[in-house]
Amino acid sequence: MGNPNRPLVEALLKFNAAAPVSFHVPGHKGGSLSGLPADLRSVLRYDLTELTGLDDLHEPDGAIAVAQRKLSSFYCSNQSFFLVNGSTVGNLAMIYATCSVGDTIIVQRNAHKSVFHAIELTGARPVLVSPGWDEITKTAGTMTVGQVCEALEAYPDAKAVVVTHPTYYGTTGADLEEMIRACHTYGVPVLVDEAHGAHFAAGDPFPRSALDMGADVVVHSAHKTLPAMTMASFLHVRSELVSTEKVAHYLQMLQSSSPSYVLMASLDDARAYIEAYDEEDKVLLMERRLAFMEQLATIPGLQLVESDDLLKLMIRVKGCSGFKLQKELEAEGVYAELADPYQVLFVLPLLKVGTDYPFEEIAKRMGSAITRLHLVGGKQDVLEMPLLNEGISQLIYTARELAQMETEWISYDEAVGRVVAASIIPYPPGIPLLVGGEKVGDEHIQSLTSLRQMGAKFQGAIRVNEGQIVVVKEGTEE
Ligand SMILES: Cc1ncc(COP(=O)(O)O)c(C=O)c1O
The missing domain is CATH 3.40.640.10 (Type I PLP-dependent aspartate aminotransferase-like (Major domain))
Incomplete structure (x- = not known):
């Protein structure tokens, strides 16, 4: 109270x-x-x-x-x-x-x-x-x-x-x-x-x-x-x-x-x-964050990437996908927010005076995970992702129009040029790779294939194991 x-x-x-x-x-x-x-x-x-x-x-x-x-x-x-x-x-x-x-x-x-x-x-x-x-x-x-x-x-x-x-x-x-x-x-x-x-x-x-x-x-x-x-x-x-x-x-x-x-x-x-978050809290957060980053920077092969927001920190290991890094960190009990082809993303705690976090211990465990990755070695598993840049575009069909159309599951290889019948969403982060009603391009399929090979998880109109997505049936389009 x-x-x-x-x-x-x-x-x-x-x-x-x-x-x-x-x-x-x-x-x-x-x-x-x-x-x-x-x-x-x-x-x-x-x-x-x-x-x-x-x-x-x-x-x-x-x-x-x-x-x-x-x-x-x-x-x-x-x-x-x-x-x-x-x-x-x-x-x-x-x-x-x-x-x-x-x-x-x-x-x-x-x-x-x-x-x-x-x-x-x-x-x-x-x-x-x-x-x-x-x-x-x-x-x-x-x-x-x-x-x-x-x-x-x-x-x-x-x-x-x-x-x-x-x-x-x-x-x-x-x-x-x-x-x-x-x-x-x-x-x-x-x-x-x-x-x-x-x-x-x-x-x-x-x-x-x-x-x-x-x-x-x-x-x-x-x-x-x-x-x-x-x-x-x-x-x-x-x-x-x-x-x-x-x-x-x-x-x-x-x-x-x-x-x-x-x-x-x-x-x-x-x-x-x-x-109540005040200047003293900010100083504490910055000091603890910096000390953590300095400790991480001593781990061979680890690369730190900062973003505009202090609470977000990306961790990369050369030649290793974020998905693989995430698995290795989890084996040490360190759970990242998400992984993508290039990195894992950490959400740091908004510490304030009177609170703490076991950063030193975490950094040690991360060191063990990354050393193990180097020992295992193997071929590089980061696949380059093609740039997706559609400029300003409209959907070919809205969701309501799609709902009236017949659809079919087809393999990725046959999907270029077809209209995807529902969104395909790598999750996390939950941002659609394809929005339902968009036309499938080569670069979408390349991204999908690379993400799948690297172990990304998906939601939406995709059968990952079968390599299929759902598209509008040809001839049934308005
Ligand atoms: C950018 C963005 N907006 C909205 C949401 C949905 O937020 P919530 O999980 O609070 O419903 C998320 C969830 O990850 C998100 O990343």
Whole structure:
């Protein structure tokens, strides 16, 4: 107890302090009927519901309302919302609030699959903007102002521009503020998937938040970089172009009517954590991070790559794919966020004074893993990935049109020139290699083959073992 700056956490503590007897849902009755191990069961005491004193996410006027106002005040929004279904539901709600069937929406091509799902559900027509290649992280980067202006010129009736800022790898791009200003001169709102940037609001040395740069709606996966539980996320509206009421309306429809109080309490706590994050905390984080990097730099063959966001760190070993490196690190109990052909990606902890992390021990284990890789040797297994750059493009068919067509599974070799019937998504990071309705090119098949050979995992319209993807049946196209 004792932190009045977390109104929802306080409300839960106060409720339980009165030793309440449950004749309400959930059925585990405060955990007493649960067969979970004791440490897991202990949290169920706080897994409560809309009881007197605990407010209601969908009609807040008590502790949740106060907690959300504190959130809004810290992030300087007009209104902020707790999300209990990840940034996924935030992306859905912001696109529902701005687009409907047939509307044009301009989208950064390396957007998360939830953005494409939202477009599919609303029936909007996406205009895809291919970002440039970011040489530092060896991944797709961000759109330029020039590209977005070109897309707006070509599609002046666009209802929104969707930006991913930063990318999964922490790349922010240099000109988001100018891009937002340009979109606003066209009267088009900018919706920012800032899933990986909830901590940016702590200020320098972190990159600037899109909210600070004038974005209309911003979504944060608090669970990715703040100390919040998985799925716990935020959505902020600060706009004259997007209706807060519409966003709230869609959140009501898309989120559970029984939102988890444990998740919401962890959001309240995460906001208090980042709000209190001060200069001393930043100094501590920078010192600990630097010491870790210095130790890693002594491991022969290891290459460190930094990105715009201090919390993201890429680790490469010459001649070895990220997938293989990831496996070897896991054998030492070190789990990276993801692997790709070139590297593994670490998400570092947002340490503050009074917290610590076993960096020295981790670096030692990483040293053992990498030495083992060198000992095993063998041929180089990093396959070069072809650059995918489609410029500004539209889908040949929207998801709704595809739904009316017949499809068939064919092998990769026969797929060039055909229209893919659903998205193919290497996961993580969850960014489509092909969006359903796009034409398959040589470079897509080369990427797919290389990723498969290196052990990447996929979601979507792909049978990895059989080497097949699903395409529109020829002759059935409209
Ligand atoms: C850029 C981006 N946006 C959105 C999401 C979805 O976030 P969540 O897992 O919070 O639903 C992710 C998840 O990895 C992501 O990387």
